[in-house]
Structure formats: structure tokens, C-alpha cells
Amino acid sequence: MTDVPKIELRGVTKSFDDKHVLRGMDLKVARGESVVIIGGSGTGKSVTLKCILGLLRPDDGAIKIDGQDTTRLRGAQLDAHQAKFGMLFQGGALFDSLPVWRNVAFKVAQQPGVSRKEAKRIAVDVLASVGLSPDVGDIHPAELSGGMQKRVALARAIAAKPEIIFFDEPTTGLDPIMADVINELIVKCVREVGATAISITHDMASARKIADRIAMLYEGRIIWQGSKKEIDNSGNPYVDQFIHGRAEGPIKMQVRKL
DSSP states (O other), rough: OOSSEEEEEEEEEEEETTTEEEEEEEEEOTTTOEEEEOOOTTHHHHHHHHHHSSSSSOSSSEEEEETTTTEEEEEEEEHHHHEEEEETTOOOOOOTOOOOOOOHHHGGSSSOOOHHHHHHHHHHHHHHHOOOGGGGSSSOOGSOOOOHHHHHHHHHHHHTTEEEEEETTTTOOHHHHHHHHHHHHHHHHHHHHHHHEEEOOSSSHHHHHHHHHEEOEEEEEEEEEETTTHHHHHHHHHHHHHHTSSSSOOOOOOOOOO
């Protein structure tokens, strides 16, 4: 067992012109741990994921995977880095023109030596792990309900057995019962794959279900982190306001007057 974090961010900053999004982001995620980042819109949650993936390059600081700095990777090295990740996108981001099984096997099919037949077999197996029958593989995403589309997106995220999985607002647009089904599937699938997970969400029910640890991002920095059992007694007024959805508190929302 190693003490080296699977993911480590040290002093990460990222700005877009004069808009400072990340202002010294520090975070460690242990191997096999599930961390949920909470925070309001525009606080830098999605930018954090994009920087870890290598889709954005931070202005300063270090992002390490297994102890290796990844902030300056290019070409084949960047491709190898990104191959370690799976992702469930907020809107699912399924390819409408492809049948479900090809969506699920999209990354698997690109691996050397994987035939079309083998890719479909893997897709059907992974669909079964999220509670979908083989016949679903032959239809198109537009024919599925929102909950089924989310399951397909989850299947695609885990199909290539990634080392790290990102979940971007995994329960957005779902009713409370289906959201809980997806949360249960996330916990099950992450455990089975043995992946390290980072999720970003506004849904505290989801955060409490899928997290080992919760971190709050505010104004580009982590201002609190702890186990999900500790969050209700964080002693942090920003965290307290956010998790209870109160308008009054230290977090001020900008409302344009008409």
C-alpha cells in the first residue's frame, strides 16, 4: 500500500483573461477514494476536472497522478494520461447517431486487437452491470428515457476499466428516485472497477451517498474538507449555508436588478 496520492493538486491557479477561477487549489485524493467537490456555480469545479484531465493547462501549480506531474504533457504522453480516465458527463453526451452498444464501447473499440464482436460483448456485459438488458444495446439513445440514458453514460464511463472516473453532476435532471438509483450504481460500479473517483455536484443527497470525503470549493480554493459524516458539523459558515441552501449567509449571490 502506497502513501502517494492517486491525484494531487498543489497551488493550482487558472485564469481566463481577468477572471481568476482557481486561486491556489490544493487537494489530495487517495487511491480508491471517492471525493465529491461541492460549491456554487462558477466556483471552478468543472475547470478543476478539465485541468486534471489535461484539457486545460493551469497557469501555475502542480497536478500529479501517482506522484508524476502531468501539467506539461503533450502528444503521446498526454494521450496515455487521458486514457486512464473515464467520465460521466452532466448531460450524458451520448452520440445520437450510434446505437447504445457502440456508445458504451466507444473507448474500448479503439484499443489494439479488440474486434467489433468483442467490443459488443464487452458493451453488453457492462450494460448488464448497470441494470440494462442486451436488447437496449441495439437501439439509439434518443429512444431511451433520461434515467436509462444516464445508465448508458455510466456504462460508457466504466467500460474500459479506467483508473480514475469523473462524475459531472451525475443526477442532474433526474427525479429523486432515479437519482438515488444512479447514486447506488455509481457506488457499486466504482467499487467493482476499483477506480478512484472525483464527482462535482450541487445535489447534497448525491454527495452524501457517493462520497468517502467531501471538499468545498469557494472562490477558487478548497475552504473545507472532511468525511461525509462530518459535514453537518463542519463549523464552517460557508459549508453550512451551502448544504442547507440558505439565501442568507456569507455566500452572496449576485442578482441583477430589473
